[in-house]
């Protein structure tokens with residue numbers, strides 16, 4: 001197995017994973033999406049809501065507001081309080097405002113400043129003149145497999161493309177080169193070459209333009225991963241946590257097998 005970093009910028013991590021099976025690559029993808037605990041608003045106690053938005057829709061919007069996941073919190077199921085309602089396993093985010101106003105993420109007052117909304121500027125609800133909104137939202141750790149509120153990222157991968165070129169099939173490569181929307185085909189020393197195979201989207205436009213000379217396939221042992229975090233934690237940490245979780249499950253499995 002080999003991992004090569006391609007890009008890490010603005011919450012997006014791109015890397016190449018080589019010499020693994022599709023099942024292994026997918027287990028990493030699914031663990032990031034579903035198995036890494038993150039902080040999200042799970043419950044909203046509405047005291048007063050004069051806005052045009054119903055309590056249910058307001059709670060839904062709050063749940064979908066990504067929060068930064070601080071270190072050190074317990075899952076409600078692991079906490080001694082048993083209710084998910086103590087400072088070890090929950091964060092309160094309260095609000096008390098009278099309009100006119102546009103309520104944004106930054107208006108929520110978290111009991112732990114480290115669990116603030118990722119995007120302070122994102123609007124949640126608009127209040128008209130004299131309208132009041134009062135609530136206490138409770139954020140807890142949870143898993144993407146239970147609700148999308150806790151899904152920490154968008155994770156995708158594609159197989160590495162393989163473009164076979166029969167250099168003897170043609171003398172004129174013009175239409176083949178021009179057919180590629182990603183502009184990754186070029187002519188070098190009278191031969192057609194691929195300049196950046198990782199940019200290939202498998203659209204097969206080159207295959208349609210030059211079926212006599214080109215064959216497009218994929219390498220199912222190499223994967224180009226793209227992890228775009230909601231901002232709840234850096235994408236590098238998401239991947240590391242997912243690997244730790246997978247490793248922990250494998251170790252647990254081994255321990256149980258050894259008891260037989």
Ligand SMILES: [Zn+2]
Nearest residue numbers: 079081086089
């Ligand atoms: Zn607790």
